[in-house]
Amino acid sequence: MRLIFEQPSRGRVFVLRRDGVIVGMINLLFTISTAEGGFVILLEDLVIHKEYQAKGYGSKLLNHAIDFAKKKNFLRITLLTDRPENVAQEFFRRHGFVESTMIPMRLWITPQQNSDQ
Template structure:
């Protein structure tokens, strides 16, 4: 039986392991434990930045998803970025990912978020199909990035 909880600072090592798995699969990112630890601590120490949820089987953390907050002037209110959605490979295909995303959506609705945005690799068609099940749609907006420093 899966459960979803808010992550705690004591969960960081397990979260870093999951991010290592995720960033090993993504084209644009690479695992770096110290950097991921710094980012996770920043989120977990300030609820104004976002919320991280963990998926557990009994007491073992097997997945995670982050919601990060900002304000949309176009929509006149809070919006969320869904980030770092990952389930351990040994636990995929059992419905845990659905539970995590459904929980994140419900939480964002509870906080009256007007929109949730996420990014996937353009060639990750499995992820596209997964998110479309929840109502996510492809946007005509093109993401662009300016990297300001290496680390």
């Protein structure tokens, strides 16, 4: 996240507070889709503190990110969820996200600790 703070043209981090306590955050990365001919967002993280989950805070953060994307004329928001994590997938479906035919692949350039492959 430090890189985003140092280079705000590459993304945004929105933080949600309640009574001065951080309850969650959403991390957006900006990139270009050559196929679609415009700017797009990769939703990298949406995290809500365990004590505040299932109380609408995730929806509030996600809706804020969607509104931000619309105001800034981004074409789409893309995200990845873990296959077994049906709760997360259902959450995003409720907010209008649909599964893509794209299959994610990755190549680690530097050694990773605790990687999920």
